Amino acid sequence: MADTAFTNATQILEPFKGVKKVTIEEYFTSGHRTCQGCESALVMKLMVKAAGPRTIVLGSTGCMYVANTTYYTTPWVVPWMHTQLGSSGSAALGTAAGLKALMKKGKMKSEPINVIAFCGDGGGADMGLGAISATLTHKEYNSLILLYDNESYANTDIQLSGSTPYGANTTFSPPGSVKRIIHTRWKKNTAGMLAAGHTECRYVATVDASYAVEMMNKVRKALTIGGPTFIHSLDPCPKGWDYDPMLSHELGELAVETGVFPLYEVEDGVVRHYGKTKAIVEGRPRKPVREYLLKQGRFAHFTEEDLEYFQAKVDEMWDKWEIPGVIPFWKERPGK
Amino acid sequence: MAVETKPAGAVADHKEMLISGSEACAEALTLADLDVVTAYPIRPYDTVMQAIAKKIANGHLEAEYIVAEGEHSQFEIVKHASTVGARVFCGSSGVGWMYAMECLTVTPPLRVPMVCMVGNRALDDPGAFGVEHNDALVVRDLGWMLIWVDTAQEMLDTTLLAYRIAEDRRVFLPCAISADGAFLTHSQSICQVPSRSLVDKFLPRYDRGDLQLHPDNPITVAPQANEDWVIEIRRQNDEAMKRATTVIDEAYADFRKVMGRGPENPWFEEYMTDDAEIILIGMGTISLPMKVGIRNMRAQGKKVGLIRPRWFRPFPTERMVKALSKASAIGVIDRDYSFGSPFNSGVVANEIRAALYNADQRPPLLSFICGLGGREVTLEDVAKATDMCFAAAKAGKSDPKTHWLGVRE
Numbered sequence: 070m071a072d073t074a075f076t077n078a079t080q081i082l083e084p085f086k087g088v089k090k091v092t093i094e095e096y097f098t099s100g101h102r103t104c105q106g107c108e109s110a111l112v113m114k115l116m117v118k119a120a121g122p123r124t125i126v127l128g129s130t131g132c133m134y135v136a137n138t139t140y141y142t143t144p145w146v147v148p149w150m151h152t153q154l155g156s157s158g159s160a161a162l163g164t165a166a167g168l169k170a171l172m173k174k175g176k177m178k179s180e181p182i183n184v185i186a187f188c189g190d191g192g193g194a195d196m197g198l199g200a201i202s203a204t205l206t207h208k209e210y211n212s213l214i215l216l217y218d219n220e221s222y223a224n225t226d227i228q229l230s231g232s233t234p235y236g237a238n239t240t241f242s243p244p245g246s247v248k249r250i251i252h253t254r255w256k257k258n259t260a261g262m263l264a265a266g267h268t269e270c271r272y273v274a275t276v277d278a279s280y281a282v283e284m285m286n287k288v289r290k291a292l293t294i295g296g297p298t299f300i301h302s303l304d305p306c307p308k309g310w311d312y313d314p315m316l317s318h319e320l321g322e323l324a325v326e327t328g329v330f331p332l333y334e335v336e337d338g339v340v341r342h343y344g345k346t347k348a349i350v351e352g353r354p355r356k357p358v359r360e361y362l363l364k365q366g367r368f369a370h371f372t373e374e375d376l377e378y379f380q381a382k383v384d385e386m387w388d389k390w391e392i393p394g395v396i397p398f399w400k401e402r403p404g405k
Numbered sequence: 406m407a408v409e410t411k412p413a414g415a416v417a418d419h420k421e422m423l424i425s426g427s428e429a430c431a432e433a434l435t436l437a438d439l440d441v442v443t444a445y446p447i448r449p450y451d452t453v454m455q456a457i458a459k460k461i462a463n464g465h466l467e468a469e470y471i472v473a474e475g476e477h478s479q480f481e482i483v484k485h486a487s488t489v490g491a492r493v494f495c496g497s498s499g500v501g502w503m504y505a506m507e508c509l510t511v512t513p514p515l516r517v518p519m520v521c522m523v524g525n526r527a528l529d530d531p532g533a534f535g536v537e538h539n540d541a542l543v544v545r546d547l548g549w550m551l552i553w554v555d556t557a558q559e560m561l562d563t564t565l566l567a568y569r570i571a572e573d574r575r576v577f578l579p580c581a582i583s584a585d586g587a588f589l590t591h592s593q594s595i596c597q598v599p600s601r602s603l604v605d606k607f608l609p610r611y612d613r614g615d616l617q618l619h620p621d622n623p624i625t626v627a628p629q630a631n632e633d634w635v636i637e638i639r640r641q642n643d644e645a646m647k648r649a650t651t652v653i654d655e656a657y658a659d660f661r662k663v664m665g666r667g668p669e670n671p672w673f674e675e676y677m678t679d680d681a682e683i684i685l686i687g688m689g690t691i692s693l694p695m696k697v698g699i700r701n702m703r704a705q706g707k708k709v710g711l712i713r714p715r716w717f718r719p720f721p722t723e724r725m726v727k728a729l730s731k732a733s734a735i736g737v738i739d740r741d742y743s744f745g746s747p748f749n750s751g752v753v754a755n756e757i758r759a760a761l762y763n764a765d766q767r768p769p770l771l772s773f774i775c776g777l778g779g780r781e782v783t784l785e786d787v788a789k790a791t792d793m794c795f796a797a798a799k800a801g802k803s804d805p806k807t808h809w810l811g812v813r814e
Contacts, residue, residue, distance in 0.1 A: 125621045143625035147623055150485070162471065162485075163483060163485030349649050400767035
């Protein structure tokens with residue numbers, strides 16, 4: 070029986086004030102078999118470190134399911150459950166609704182329990198987008214959906230997703246002797262789309278584990294603000310991006326410094342750019358995208374023309390977008 | 406709309422209500438103190454979700470009522486709610502059920518005791534609202550318990566029974582209750598609705614036990630098992646389904662004890678079979694024209710009876726064989742199809758054939774397909790099938806052809 074009244078409150082998770090203040094306990098530990106240099110495994114570790122022990126994690130199909138949880142081993146110290154590829158939104162919603170119903174009706178002790186559902190870019194930006202969208206409208210259920218974006222279906226042999234960058238070499242878009250660029254679609258602006266389209270979702274953010282403390286603090290904010298929230302993490306992937314595993318951290322930084330992946334949050338409708346992204350918005354020059362692209366084997370077939378096209382598309386994000394790096398759309402220019 | 410009638414004919418601790426099959430289900434869900442329910446519109450099952458919404462709006466039921474953005478999410482949401490310990494309800498019809506198919510496949514191995522209503526509907530295209538049983542039947546191999554009901558009363562009782570059986574720790578499998586679209590979902594009849602205190606005596610609270618997903622019980626659920634363990638996990642499902650047979654018998658016995666009513670035989674209804682030479686078989690509301698047809702034929706001196714299977718999974722093999730072995734011939738009328746199957750028969754006919762294979766007494770069996778897309782099953786259809794059964798009984802052998810009744814050739 071409940072000994073406290075149900076209030077729908079969230080946990081109190083203060084931001085870490087610097088790396089030395091980060092708690093030492095780990096809730097994602099040994100027991101997985103992710104690749105050397107896997108940034109997504111780091112994201113899992115930091116995500117649940119920020120969330121703490123009173124957390125339930127749901128994981129949709131993808132690398133972070135298959136490589137993390139082989140029967141009879143598990144890296145998860147907190148309760149964890151698999152959900153279907155397109156079901157991160159539904160898993161978060163169902164778990165939160167189940168807990169809420171039981172606590173409200175006095176069938177379970179009332180306490181704030183973090184509910185986090187993660188998905189890859191295939192599960193999030195492609196198949197699961199509809200369910201995530203639905204969940205972000207259910208403001209009475211507290212949950213976080215974290216998209217770990219390694220820019221391909223990396224668990225099934227590196228196939229392109231709606232979140233794969235233009236022109237990348239994947240097993241579904243191999244450059245050939247006649248056609249150089251098979252993947253001609255531009256990467257979805259997933260976080261911007263979800264922030265713009267769900268006006269009662271109180272928190273949407275982008276993160277990059279190269280900036281670990283900022284990343285954990287965004288997770289904490291997402292878990293404490295109330296209602297459904299969304300975080301998009303860009304995760305360099307040595308296997309899918311074809312680079313030396315030692316470069317994961319550096320590529321994460323370059324993605325931000327070149328303006329390819331902006332770091333920001335949208336809190337109650339207010340946009341805040343973070344770190345190097347903030348500097349870019351304030352006028353600091355971006356590094357050329359070639360510095361980022363040419364470190365990765367998946368772009369090795371790029372010609373000057375391809376690099377210029379990519380650069381021009383990224384330039385648009387900063388020079389023309391209504392809110393740089395976040396929301397596109399052009400205001401009609403006078404006289405045109 | 407539900408109309409409460411005078412309690413004149415009511416059983417003790419019951420009230421009488423004039424309600425549809427869907428409304429009867431909602432009455433049972435209210436009595437079962439449902440925790441989480443997910444809705445998505447498709448005819449004809451959605452009438453149950455409309456009835457539940459009214460129950461919540463009027464304060465008769467406290468439950469989280471979530472309108473999903475599709476059946477896939479609809480079933481996933483309640484699946485996850487169940488893993489933290491909530492009593493859940495879901496449902497669909499026709500292609501909606503198919504849209505949820507991925508989620509339907511994972512629910513039994515996760516041992517989630519979800520209860521669903523399938524308002525049986527033809528699988529469009531071509532567009533059709535009417536009843537066919539192929540929707541619910543697609544999960545027959547996957548670990549779902551499947552039951553077909555015939556009346557609003559049976560729907561109400563079965564809903565309570567389904568939770569009792571599914572949530573039994575020896576079972577922990579999902580259960581789908583099939584109700585023929587329109588004929589049952591939308592048709593009203595007088596129902597005996599038990600009191601909350603009776604239901605509380607019969608239906609214990611759902612206890613997820615050591616499988617509950619909660620920070621106090623930090624387990625990892627549904628990891629990658631692969632060839633190392635999958636076959637053992639499948640075997641556990643198989644054992645659970647076998648145990649369900651015992652649990653179903655126990656639950657019905659207890660239901661009769663607590664409620665003072667309910668069938669002696671949970672597995673199938675027998676109608677005028679005691680002295681029957683011909684036994685007809687049909688699931689769901691097809692029993693109505695079959696029973697009327699049988700009464701007419703009885704008036705002509707023809708000894709015909711009906712077996713109406715309730716539980717299709719688990720299938721009551723031995724009991725069915727025993728009940729059928731006394732017949733001179735059997736006629737199975739399927740409201741479904743299984744293209745390219747043995748003898749091109751419907752699903753039920755081939756299940757009955759398989760059940761009889763090892764029997765000492767194997768009466769001739771005829772297979773019929775009738776009433777697809779919700780077409781009326783007429784008394785002429787029933788009489789025609791029966792006459793063919795009498796001919797097979799006289800010849801002493803089965804007619805291997807599957808006969809489509811009431812179809813324009």
